[in-house]
Amino acid sequence: MTAMTRRTLFQAAAAAAGLGAPAETAGKGHFRSAICAYSYRDQLAKKQMTYEDIIRVCVETGADGMDTTVYWMPPEPTDEFLFSLKRFAYRNGVWIYSIAIRTDMCRPAGEARDREVATVRKWVDIAAKLGASHIRVFGGQVPKGATEDQAAVWASETLRRAVEYAGQKGVFLGLENHGGITDKAERIVQIVKAAGSPWAGINLDTGNFRSDVWRQIALCIPYAVNVQVKVEMVQENGKRGPGDWERVIRMLAEGGYRGYLALEYEGKNAVEDVPQHMRKLTALVRKYSR
Secondary structure, eight states: OOOOHHHHHHHHHHHTTTTOTTTTTOOOEEEEEEGGGGHHHHHHHHHOHHHHHOOOHHHHHHEEEEEEEGGGOOSSSOOOHHHHHHHHHHHTTOEEEEEEEOOOOOOTTHHHHHHHHHHHHHHHHHHHHHHHOOOEEOOOOOOOOHHHHHHHHHHHHHHHHHHHHHHHHHOOOEOOBTTTTSHHHHHHHHHHHHHOOTTTEEETTTTTOOOOHHHHHHHHHHGGEEEEEEEEEOOOOSSEOOOHHHHHHHHHTTTTTTTEEOOOOOOSSHHHHHHHHHHHHOOOOOOOOO
């Protein structure tokens, strides 16, 4: 497929999503690099590192932002905690542009769904205090006894309720392709579209698809509001191997995506490995941004 044909395909998909980029700018990338705090999950859990330490790594490696997985924050973070972190990030020229939370949106109407929506609303308020414009959320698993079609409807209804509040605060909810109900691109696109809000999108993790990877990534790009990259991706032979970040970035540029690419490292040697991977990602982001 030629570059022009790919570009036309992406533009058509984006137009169908109501997210089309102007023709004169389509194909031009405008990217920023970031580190997912989850990359340092072991160090954060053992209190060997803090979120401020990750901001220092951002500075050292040229990363523009931090995708702040909240699992190691206090369950009810105080304003003192949040504003101290926000101040430190600002003074170091790093934007806490996103937070990541645990959710399960495959909930039928009732108390379980109400609790899920209340949790998202709580973290929307926290994101707003930090100055973060995006929250990564999960769709969850298909409940026992339910069909996938039923679960998809429940997920879209839960997402719709949650994003009504998020949009009032100027915060995007990015539904991640993370197995379960979001295992396939077609299904996650369906859920996001059914939520019916310009504040609902996809947190596109390019390392999470387990088959037909490049086609599924392409389907998600018009709806992407954040992108995560992994060191490894599933290859054409079905086995995991080195991620082709350059191909990913070219596809994002052709698809009209503009925004952050965040490294989510899943290996065991984050202290040694993340900085070198981050420098590579930052260099590619600069190369393809205009």
